[in-house]
Amino acid sequence: MAELVYRPVIGAALTLFKALDLKIDTQGSENIPRTGGAVLVSNHISYLDFIFSGLGALPQKRLVRFMAKDSVFRHKISGPLMRGMKHIPVDRKRGEAAYAHALDSLRSGEIIGVFPEATISESFTLKSFKSGAARMAQEAGVPLIPMALWGTQRIWTKGRPRNFGRNHIPVTIRVGEPMDAPTDEFAGAITRRLRGRVQELLEAAQRAYPVRPKNAEDTWWIPAHLGGSAPTPAQVREAG
Template structure:
């Protein structure tokens, strides 16, 4: 749609859009009722690659992370793929008075970092995939600090879930959400809804992890698989931006270690 409505331009998806939507329940229905009108009014979206998202069965999707706003954008994209998104999100969000009740009841999965409950999110994610759900994992773990906003190196959770369950991993790139909410600018979080921002989302083909399947799941294997996953996320973002991603992704841990070294020198 154009003229202030969202664009879904792929001819290959036209037939798929006739597929019935999955049962969404009251709480997820409430989220849709809030988010969709908001997106139609304040954004212009172009969604591509939706044919790469399996219409049924357990799947992990792995997006790049550029803004506090992109979970909203990605959730809307997954809904337009005729799937219900189940995000792994910071536990602090689930403690908020109203939002916490909604996202908990809508089946989202809290992540308790640096606590004895940290493994619970992983178990819940595996269980959700085994039930045939569509689970979103931010492999970077935080908003990118790469100066050019390319994806950073990833953590191994998505690879572990995929290799344990045998589910497909779909790389997803998004661009434009950083213009709605700019984070880590040195001046706090800035929100700009007007003028209406153009948001781009693209799903790539499922990542080929066949070289890692059927082998003992070691840390080395997980890191290798994660490198393959992150390369596909970066390549999908490169297609979306019309640019070539860097050969080596930004490593936040190394950058922080270097900064600490400079401070103590």
């Protein structure tokens, strides 16, 4: 089936990233299966994460259908694009329909993208994972693909102004090896293992990141445990 919206959107995004002179470093794309269904699971630190997660699958010529909150689909600009790219709206009060839609897509050979933290992590550390990704992989009989993003928070994240200037921001993408989701194992146990793998990839992406702030004012995007001035997870919870 022709992708009348998705591929032009990818082209527009790549053109924008080139204009912004983003330095995108991707490793592990060979772990994305060339055919068949899979659940792609990433950390969530930016409003643009679905774009960069999708870029991680492009070398394998795969398009990712992301599950996203339904309000994005109701927006006058993003809505038509999200629907045209065949992403999956999630109404948190009636999540069964989105879950069934995702299962059908997985069984038909699609890659479904999931952010199991559900919302952006304002501490830029991993929050707890919901078990939906593991359960979908179990029911559809497909692998889980862990992924980690770093640097995307410097472009556009919650509580910060957008940075769409030509600031040469590096973005690091790491894709891990596929993980099985056995049906005879509890989804919670698979989810814990999956979170651990994403954590390993995130730490690898952070170590590889080529920018080190020159002054204290520019450490807002670095987690507190790494010496930055981002709020701790506890501070985020207290503020919320």
